[in-house]
Amino acid sequence: MNQAKHHFSSSFSAAAAAVRRRADPPRHVDDLLPHVLGRRRRRRAPLPPPPAAVSAPAPAANGPTRSSYVPPHLRNRSSSASAAAPPPSAAAPPPRAAPGLLSRPGPGAVGGGSFGAGAGRPRGGRAWDREPNPFAESDAADAAAAAAADPALFEDHQNTGINFDAYEDIPVETSGREVPPPVSTFAEIDLGAALNDNVRRCKYVRPTPVQRHAIPISLAGRDLMACAQTGSGKTAAFCFPIISGIMKGPPAARPQRGGMRTAYPLALILSPTRELSMQIHEEARKFSYQTGVRVVVAYGGAPITQQLRDLERGVDILVATPGRLVDLLERARVSLQSIRYLALDEADRMLDMGFEPQVRRIVEQMDMPPPGVRQTMLFSATFPKEIQRMASDFLENYIFLAVGRVGSSTELIVQRIEFVQEADKRSHLMDLLHAQRDTGKQTLTLVFVETKRGADSLESWLCMNGFPATSIHGDRNQQEREYALRTFKSGKTPILVATDVAARGLDIPHVAHVVNFDLPNDIDDYVHRIGRTGRAGKSGLATAFFNENNSNMARPLAELMQESNQEVPAWLSRYAARPSYGGGGGGRNRRSGGGSRFGGRDFRNDSSSFGKGGARGSGDYYGGGSSGGYGGSSSYGGGGYGGAGAPSAWD
Numbered sequence: 001m002n003q004a005k006h007h008f009s010s011s012f013s014a015a016a017a018a019v020r021r022r023a024d025p026p027r028h029v030d031d032l033l034p035h036v037l038g039r040r041r042r043r044r045a046p047l048p049p050p051p052a053a054v055s056a057p058a059p060a061a062n063g064p065t066r067s068s069y070v071p072p073h074l075r076n077r078s079s080s081a082s083a084a085a086p087p088p089s090a091a092a093p094p095p096r097a098a099p100g101l102l103s104r105p106g107p108g109a110v111g112g113g114s115f116g117a118g119a120g121r122p123r124g125g126r127a128w129d130r131e132p133n134p135f136a137e138s139d140a141a142d143a144a145a146a147a148a149a150d151p152a153l154f155e156d157h158q159n160t161g162i163n164f165d166a167y168e169d170i171p172v173e174t175s176g177r178e179v180p181p182p183v184s185t186f187a188e189i190d191l192g193a194a195l196n197d198n199v200r201r202c203k204y205v206r207p208t209p210v211q212r213h214a215i216p217i218s219l220a221g222r223d224l225m226a227c228a229q230t231g232s233g234k235t236a237a238f239c240f241p242i243i244s245g246i247m248k249g250p251p252a253a254r255p256q257r258g259g260m261r262t263a264y265p266l267a268l269i270l271s272p273t274r275e276l277s278m279q280i281h282e283e284a285r286k287f288s289y290q291t292g293v294r295v296v297v298a299y300g301g302a303p304i305t306q307q308l309r310d311l312e313r314g315v316d317i318l319v320a321t322p323g324r325l326v327d328l329l330e331r332a333r334v335s336l337q338s339i340r341y342l343a344l345d346e347a348d349r350m351l352d353m354g355f356e357p358q359v360r361r362i363v364e365q366m367d368m369p370p371p372g373v374r375q376t377m378l379f380s381a382t383f384p385k386e387i388q389r390m391a392s393d394f395l396e397n398y399i400f401l402a403v404g405r406v407g408s409s410t411e412l413i414v415q416r417i418e419f420v421q422e423a424d425k426r427s428h429l430m431d432l433l434h435a436q437r438d439t440g441k442q443t444l445t446l447v448f449v450e451t452k453r454g455a456d457s458l459e460s461w462l463c464m465n466g467f468p469a470t471s472i473h474g475d476r477n478q479q480e481r482e483y484a485l486r487t488f489k490s491g492k493t494p495i496l497v498a499t500d501v502a503a504r505g506l507d508i509p510h511v512a513h514v515v516n517f518d519l520p521n522d523i524d525d526y527v528h529r530i531g532r533t534g535r536a537g538k539s540g541l542a543t544a545f546f547n548e549n550n551s552n553m554a555r556p557l558a559e560l561m562q563e564s565n566q567e568v569p570a571w572l573s574r575y576a577a578r579p580s581y582g583g584g585g586g587g588r589n590r591r592s593g594g595g596s597r598f599g600g601r602d603f604r605n606d607s608s609s610f611g612k613g614g615a616r617g618s619g620d621y622y623g624g625g626s627s628g629g630y631g632g633s634s635s636y637g638g639g640g641y642g643g644a645g646a647p648s649a650w651d
């Protein structure tokens with residue numbers, strides 16, 4: 001075992017040494033591990049032309065221009081409404097527009113009832129509002145990089161997908177009736193001029209595979225259950241159709257009931273963590289900039305008063321964590337009766353035992369329109385069949401989309417498993433960090449541990465040993481959590497020690513290395529954790545420390561690694577082959593046999609299921625429920641999640 005540890009440590013050091021020998025300083029994690037990545041390395045595309053060209057497109061001579069753009073659902077408004085709210089004009093900003101604050105349609109102008117009918121917001125009086133430019137920061141960074149002629153910095157702000165070709169040969173499965181065909185380019189999709197402008201501002205040159213398939217399906221009004229690998233662009237895949245649909249849809253009818261201060265969003269996006277909700281909100285704000293579509297976020301741990309004020313100013317898209325949303329619904333400050341679109345990000349997490357009761361309450365027991373009336377989209381990188389079965393309650397005549405295998409990890413992430421005894425973990429981590437430091441490259445490292453106490457103690461120990469670190473977990477207050485993320489992102493504390501609260505969805509640029517200091521008990525949690533690196537076509541490195549305590553993970557890990565073309569250490573294969581160590585006792589870790597995820601992917605095609613809801617209570621949901629069952633996952637219980645049924649500690 002020590003031999004195995006030694007082998008991998010030395011291969012890492014050899015990689016680092018090889019990097020040091022290079023003439024050019026390495027700028028990428030590919031450079032960190034040339035021996036591993038050599039066989040898969042792709043040449044980086046030449047830098048595209050300066051972004052100024054794409055961020056400020058010249059209006060077409062005859063076609064519709066941004067200056068004449070009026071969201072379609074406003075075009076047939078009554079003359080009194082139009083008199084009160086002149087059409088928006090990006091070309092003719094209001095006199096008070098300041099740099100970075102561009103004009104947008106005023107609250108009375110867009111969204112009809114959705115913009116706070118009965119929500120107490122001024123209607124018709126104010127024609128223009130000031131919408132902070134969500135691109136200001138990246139534009140400034142681009143400008144600074146261009147001025148400094150530093151191509152490295154410049155490259156970091158490209159979203160052209162340095163290695164997006166990596167996704168091209170991924171197998172795609174769709175099932176369901178009359179599946180709309182995929183598209184190859186954004187130009188083929190009628191998203192609307194204002195949203196197209198934002199796609200360009202985001203520097204998305206072409207859609208990722210999940211976007212190519214999911215966006216046409218959603219634009220066709222179909223319900224969707226979509227599974228695609230971490231970092232492959234699922235956020236835009238559900239945001240674009242929602243924003244486009246709201247822009248083009250009919251004005252919302254003013255609800256008859258409800259208090260004067262009740263907000264009536266048209267779309268609801270639910271996500272499991274506060275930080276992920278904040279991130280989706282930021283993304284959605286960029287996508288909806290100057291479209292007149294207003295996005296508000298509500299999550300726990302932050303003062304509710306500001307969120308109430310935001311809601312009062314009007315909301316089309318509400319991004320929320322379940323706990324805070326239930327609170328708002330109970331106070332009658334939000335009504336779901338106008339909901340047209342429901343999206344669940346990390347849908348499998350939202351429907352496992354920790355969240356399911358709250359989510360069912362929101363979706364089924366409040367005033368939300370039923371499936372078939374609203375449009376529902378469920379997205380995740382992992383989708384166990386038992387969760388698919390539950391999720392089908394929320395859907396009507398839906399299409400199932402799998403980009404890559406359900407629950408697989410991307411080949412962009414180099415996975416390494418090292419045998420490390422508990423007592424040696426800290427010194428081993430130190431070796432890795434030293435090797436990384438020796439490369440001279442400033443990168444971010446995310447270290448996952450199992451418990452909140454473990455996170456605190458590892459953070460202190462790292463700091464004491466000269467490695468600036470911070471931590472995020474459920475016992476830290478929201479301010480501390482946000483501060484930790486900020487200092488990590490900025491590189492001030494380039495090591496973040498985290499529980500599973502940071503495992504899902506977070507898109508942090510420059511995370512080059514994820515270390516599973518403690519492995520989770522659930523292979524899906526592992527997939528999400530390592531997915532914090534190797535995103536958007538970039539490569540990444542994930543190292544996990546394995547020992548006897550993780551024996552139930554041997555088989556699922558070996559299978560996952562094999563599936564994503566990783567070298568499986570011989571000792572891990574031997575562990576995996578032991579009948580008692582395979583994690584084959586059922587529960588979530590079972591990847592093969594029994595019609596689980598390794599076989600068919602849409603549970604409706606599984607011969608053991610009987611269509612919608614037909615197989616509930618049988619098969620792999622309750623069956624085999626020994627280890628690794630839903631409530632028993634210590635990554636949720638002991639880690640950041642506070643135990644099954646207790647997500648409110650961190651939402």
Ligand SMILES: Nc1ncnc2c1ncn2[C@@H]1O[C@H](COP(=O)(O)OP(=O)(O)OP(=O)(O)O)[C@@H](O)[C@H]1O
Binds near residue numbers: 203233234381505506
């Ligand atoms: N078409 C595109 N072109 C270039 N970059 C893109 C495109 N679509 C998304 N991205 C970028 O890819 C990154 C990952 O996207 P996103 O966070 O939506 O991934 P995800 O699939 O939701 O991942 P996870 O499963 O971890 O939640 C983001 O930085 C996003 O800006």
